[in-house]
Amino acid sequence: MSRWAFELRLLARDRGARVVLIGWIALLAYAGYGGWSAVQALRADQARFVEAAAQERAAERERMVAVEAGSAPADAYVGVPSILRSPVVMPLPALAALDLGLLDRANLTLRVSLFSGPQHSAKGRELQSPLLLTAGRFDLGFVAIVLLPLALLALLFALPGDDRGNGRLPLLAAQTPLSSFYLRQHILRTLALLLPLAAISAATAIAAGGMSALTGWLFWLVPLLGWALLWSGACALLGSRTASAATALAWLVTLWVTLLWLLPAAVDTLASRLAPTPSALSLLGAERAAAQEGQRRRDELFGAYVSDHPELSVETAQDALAWTRRYYVQQRFIADAMTAPKAAAEARLAAHRQLRGQLIWLSPAQALTAASERMAGVDLTSLSRFMSAADAHKQAWDDALFRPLLAGRTLGTAELDRLPRFVAPPSVAGVWTALLLLTQLSLLALLLWLAARWRVLATGH
Amino acid sequence: MSTSFALQVGQEAAHTLRLWRRDGRLLALLVLVCGWFAAAALIGVDGARAWQIEAEQADQLDHATWIGQGAGNPHSVAHFGQYAFKPAAPLQWFDPGVTGALGIGVWMEAHYQNPATLRPIESQDGEVLPRSAAALLQWGLPLLLVVAGASLWAGERESGRLRLQWVQGARPAALLLGKAMMLLGLAALLWLPLALAAWIFDASRGAWLALVYGLYASIWVLTTLAVSLLSRSSRGALAGLLGLWLLTTVIAPRLLANAANQVAPLSSPEAFWTSVRAGHAAGIDGHSSADARRTELLQTTLAEYGVEREEDLPVSFAGIAMQAGEEHANTVYDHHYGQLWQQLAAQDSWRLRLAVFSPLPALDQLSQWAAGSDWRHHRHFADAAELHRRELQRFLNGDLTRHGKAQGSAYRAGPELWAAAPRWSYRPPDVSEVVFPSAALGVLTAWLALIGALLFVGLRRAQQEASP
Numbered sequence: 001m002s003r004w005a006f007e008l009r010l011l012a013r014d015r016g017a018r019v020v021l022i023g024w025i026a027l028l029a030y031a032g033y034g035g036w037s038a039v040q041a042l043r044a045d046q047a048r049f050v051e052a053a054a055q056e057r058a059a060e061r062e063r064m065v066a067v068e069a070g071s072a073p074a075d076a077y078v079g080v081p082s083i084l085r086s087p088v089v090m091p092l093p094a095l096a097a098l099d100l101g102l103l104d105r106a107n108l109t110l111r112v113s114l115f116s117g118p119q120h121s122a123k124g125r126e127l128q129s130p131l132l133l134t135a136g137r138f139d140l141g142f143v144a145i146v147l148l149p150l151a152l153l154a155l156l157f158a159l160p161g162d163d164r165g166n167g168r169l170p171l172l173a174a175q176t177p178l179s180s181f182y183l184r185q186h187i188l189r190t191l192a193l194l195l196p197l198a199a200i201s202a203a204t205a206i207a208a209g210g211m212s213a214l215t216g217w218l219f220w221l222v223p224l225l226g227w228a229l230l231w232s233g234a235c236a237l238l239g240s241r242t243a244s245a246a247t248a249l250a251w252l253v254t255l256w257v258t259l260l261w262l263l264p265a266a267v268d269t270l271a272s273r274l275a276p277t278p279s280a281l282s283l284l285g286a287e288r289a290a291a292q293e294g295q296r297r298r299d300e301l302f303g304a305y306v307s308d309h310p311e312l313s314v315e316t317a318q319d320a321l322a323w324t325r326r327y328y329v330q331q332r333f334i335a336d337a338m339t340a341p342k343a344a345a346e347a348r349l350a351a352h353r354q355l356r357g358q359l360i361w362l363s364p365a366q367a368l369t370a371a372s373e374r375m376a377g378v379d380l381t382s383l384s385r386f387m388s389a390a391d392a393h394k395q396a397w398d399d400a401l402f403r404p405l406l407a408g409r410t411l412g413t414a415e416l417d418r419l420p421r422f423v424a425p426p427s428v429a430g431v432w433t434a435l436l437l438l439t440q441l442s443l444l445a446l447l448l449w450l451a452a453r454w455r456v457l458a459t460g461h
Numbered sequence: 462m463s464t465s466f467a468l469q470v471g472q473e474a475a476h477t478l479r480l481w482r483r484d485g486r487l488l489a490l491l492v493l494v495c496g497w498f499a500a501a502a503l504i505g506v507d508g509a510r511a512w513q514i515e516a517e518q519a520d521q522l523d524h525a526t527w528i529g530q531g532a533g534n535p536h537s538v539a540h541f542g543q544y545a546f547k548p549a550a551p552l553q554w555f556d557p558g559v560t561g562a563l564g565i566g567v568w569m570e571a572h573y574q575n576p577a578t579l580r581p582i583e584s585q586d587g588e589v590l591p592r593s594a595a596a597l598l599q600w601g602l603p604l605l606l607v608v609a610g611a612s613l614w615a616g617e618r619e620s621g622r623l624r625l626q627w628v629q630g631a632r633p634a635a636l637l638l639g640k641a642m643m644l645l646g647l648a649a650l651l652w653l654p655l656a657l658a659a660w661i662f663d664a665s666r667g668a669w670l671a672l673v674y675g676l677y678a679s680i681w682v683l684t685t686l687a688v689s690l691l692s693r694s695s696r697g698a699l700a701g702l703l704g705l706w707l708l709t710t711v712i713a714p715r716l717l718a719n720a721a722n723q724v725a726p727l728s729s730p731e732a733f734w735t736s737v738r739a740g741h742a743a744g745i746d747g748h749s750s751a752d753a754r755r756t757e758l759l760q761t762t763l764a765e766y767g768v769e770r771e772e773d774l775p776v777s778f779a780g781i782a783m784q785a786g787e788e789h790a791n792t793v794y795d796h797h798y799g800q801l802w803q804q805l806a807a808q809d810s811w812r813l814r815l816a817v818f819s820p821l822p823a824l825d826q827l828s829q830w831a832a833g834s835d836w837r838h839h840r841h842f843a844d845a846a847e848l849h850r851r852e853l854q855r856f857l858n859g860d861l862t863r864h865g866k867a868q869g870s871a872y873r874a875g876p877e878l879w880a881a882a883p884r885w886s887y888r889p890p891d892v893s894e895v896v897f898p899s900a901a902l903g904v905l906t907a908w909l910a911l912i913g914a915l916l917f918v919g920l921r922r923a924q925q926e927a928s929p
Binding site: 016027030034037041045048049052105109125126127128129130131132133134135136137138142146147150154158162165244245246247249250251253254257258260261262264265268269277278279280281282284285288289291292295296349353356370380 | 504518526537544562566577582583586590591699700712715716719723727732801812
């Protein structure tokens with residue numbers, strides 16, 4: 001029997017290891033199911049939204065057809081540009097089932113119209129469960145980043161310590177090089193945790209996105225391999241340099257607390273102090289002031305607009321849409337007034353994110369979280385790209401509709417069918433981030449392994 | 462307590478202190494946890510103060526914007542509305558609770574009861590794990606106790622010191638009490654600063670926080686001793702306690718919150734607003750002249766004033782219709798928001814039912830309640846904002862009704878009306894004004910009783926070991 005097979009049998013006989021592995025598989029299964037069901041629920045919500053928007057559009061088109069065919073009387077409110085709305089839906093990435101990231105707090109469905117852009121149409125969406133938002137999702141990302149190290153500690157902390165405690169170490173050292181013996185043990189136990197993670201995450205990815213999701217899944221998994229190696233190295237180093245298994249365990253838990261709690265908190269605090277995020281309240285204040293100014297000067301603004309665009313000046317006493325036209329001009333005034341404050345806020349936010357993005361390379365847990373969310377397409381960057389695409393769509397929508405609106409004209413079915421539709425931005429894969437992280441973590445793990453005192457253990461000094 | 466018993470307790474406490482002073486890993490963890498607790502509290506105080514200042518400034522700016530509107534139609538002004546900004550919760554620096562997920566500003570406009578917007582969570586990157594001062598106490602305190610206390614009994618049994626103690630006539634209860642006192646003293650290193658600081662900020666809330674965290678610390682002191690008493694080796698005790706700590710403080714809070722959300726999910730925002738729109742459509746909206754209910758209201762109004770035509774009314778019917786629309790919308794919002802609060806209560810209730818796996822959800826509810834950062838305190842704010850919104854709409858529609866008759870939609874009111882409008886002001890509730898989560902306290906007490914019973918079993922076993 002080969003050494004590997006023999007050591008595998010030893011592992012299978014270890015009751016403590018069996019308990020850890022069963023618990024590990026149960027947690028993975030729950031997390032996989034939770035991620036998959038959350039994605040299904042979000043998809044169902046989006047499907048309802050798309051269906052409602054399609055029905056709304058079909059009903060409006062039907063009224064237009066009736067007016068065009070003469071079967072219904074002309075109506076100033078049928079085909080009026082300001083009531084048309086365009087649905088904007090963020091395609092849910094299949095790998096979101098592995099890591100839901102920031103999806104719970106994002107607005108995944110929006111309605112764009114002449115009067116409301118993506119930000120405004122998100123009004124009233126703040127009704128998600130505060131409990132869930134605060135606690136976070138129990139998904140495979142959480143299990144792999146937070147719990148995998150703990151499961152590894154449970155399987156590896158006692159490796160040299162117990163053998164030393166019960167006097168087996170000299171015997172082992174006489175039979176085999178200790179470093180290769182413990183290396184085999186570490187590899188076996190790490191694989192015992194990684195294989196269920198790989199299998200369940202692959203099954204979740206396939207269930208949520210089909211076989212095509214497997215490439216993304218592979219790159220999602222790659223940095224986690226480095227993470228597991230890093231913790232295996234830490235266990236080897238502390239296990240070989242402490243007097244007992246219990247002492248090694250206490251130090252390893254302290255390390256876990258440092259890497260998972262203290263370091264991320266320190267990095268975020270530092271990033272917030274050095275590059276503070278913009279104040280949402282002051283931006284709101286600026287917007288309210290601009291809205292008040294626009295409202296106060298509505299007639300004046302409209303007059304100026306019409307004098308700049310004489311071809312659009314059709315207002316008459318019978319113009320049913322006079323208020324709407326003025327309101328639209330007012331909205332454009334607010335949008336113009338907000339350009340500078342918004343740009344300043346976005347620049348501040350970009351500076352904060354850039355700094356944080358650099359600092360998290362010092363904090364493996366945060367770098368992993370960022371890589372996992374990026375691969376799953378649920379990080380801040382992906383959500384910002386979606387909102388930027390929605391803003392661009394709003395611009396295209398306005399460009400297509402403001403002339404008919406200001407000309408006091410309603411749309412026909414041909415124009416309705418030609419209106420722009422939202423096109424989601426392509427997702428950006430973080431393949432290089434994943435590979436870089438694997439390299440960084442593996443090198444760290446190698447250093448830790450090399451720093452372990454196997455030779456000293458073997459000679460007993 | 463006899464003198465010899467007290468002496469034994471004192472000697473054991475001194476012995477425990479000597480052991481700890483030699484333990485480098487415990488000192489390292491103590492410095493880490495205490496240092497980070499102090500840092501988290503300072504960062505929390507700074508953040509809460511900045512929040513408070515910003516909310517006050519935003520409130521003043523919004524009031525100035527409101528006053529400076531110039532002439533306008535009261536209904537246009539009603540659509541512009543006012544903003545209500547939530548002040549920082551009394552002890553938010555310690556436990557921010559769900560404040561970050563619930564928004565800090567409510568737009569109080571005509572026709573709509575908006576939920577609070579500007580959620581701090583929206584501009585934040587994801588946290589790997591929660592890191593407020595409260596979170597530090599919730600996981601750091603048990604970890605400290607576990608590392609310090611796992612080997613207190615089991616280790617001394619292994620080393621043979623206990624057998625020596627029994628031969629010398631030591632009483633197990635005295636040894637146990639000495640160790641428990643030292644563990645409680647260790648917990649007090651974190652608990653006392655909390656109690657003092659909380660008491661300085663808000664005495665009654667501080668007292669509650671001190672009580673619930675005292676209970677929590679006691680649960681972990683008893684758990685640590687019970688497991689150490691019942692374990693065969695110090696290694697087994699440490700592994701078992703760390704496993705318990707992992708389950709109850711790292712895995713359970715997130716797992717139970719997810720499970721509660723699955724069992725009692727909230728309506729999606731899309732479904733919520735679809736239902737609200739349907740409710741609106743079923744009643745008068747105030748704007749549409751083709752609305753049958755508006756016609757009915759007109760008939761009633763005409764009868765009330767004893768005239769036959771709208772033109773003969775001495776007041777503006779538009780204002781009356783607007784207010785009727787508001788009254789109808791209010792019933793719709795009361796129904797749907799009422800359901801939303803019930804759903805949140807159901808999630809809390811489910812989380813407590815699952816608290817058999819961990820005392821943390823119960824502590825979490827109590828801690829947030831005492832700190833003023835739970836959803837019930839948020840509801841107090843949201844309800845106050847909604848009452849103000851309704852009062853404001855009534856005021857503006859009343860003016861439209863009284864003065865809007867002659868000019869119709871061209872009617873413009875002046876700045877004196879905006880100055881006379883009700884001014885938003887809000888005082889956060891005292892702790893006694895918000896529903897006390899008594900079930901959570903019951904769960905925490907039950908945990909204490911259960912662990913106390915387990916410790917008693919361990920003590921009986923130790924007494925059998927000690928008897929000759």
